[in-house]
Amino acid sequence: MHITSGSALYHYTRSGTSVKKLYEASWVRYCAVNRSGDKIFVTNSMSELLTLSKDGTILSIFTDRQLQSPTAVHVTETGHVLVCWKNTIIQVDIEGNKNVTSLAIPNVDNPLSMCNLGKCIIVGSSNILVLKIE
Incomplete structure (x- = not known):
């Protein structure tokens, strides 16, 4: 399991035992893991989407003028990386490099x-929105 604390990303076993701290910054709230478990996507205080390896090594850092204070991140079953902020969803490539x-x-x-x-x-907030995709 991967848990954010507000300032760090931690890896835990399913039984709740701490394995290690993977990443630390002044603001770490959202994370998502791809299906194979080899990439972890994390948002931070600098409005960046980081792609980490499963040991916490930074593989890439994605920035975009549309990405300001991201509020959610998700990896779909097909590997698409989705990042929300305000009223926009940005789809990032599976490597976490480009919009x-x-x-x-x-x-x-x-x-x-x-x-x-x-x-x-x-997509959930004070309202729930269901988007059909193909």
Whole structure:
């Protein structure tokens, strides 16, 4: 399991035993792990999306003028990396290096969570939005 504390990203066993601190910064709130478990995507206080290896090594740092104070990060079943901020979802390539596309999401401000179920992305805040994808 990967847990953020607000200032660090930690790796824990499923039984709750701490393995190690993987990353530390002044603001670490959101993380997501790809399906194979070899990449961890983390947002930080500098409005960056970091791609870490499973041992915490920084593989890449993604910045984009659209990415300011990200509020959620998610990796879909197909490996697409999605990052939210305000009312926008940015899709980043599977390496975490570049913006593939951006999507304005209506009626959702500062989403706090995302998940996908089949061909739907569910975005949650004070409202719930279900987006059908192909």
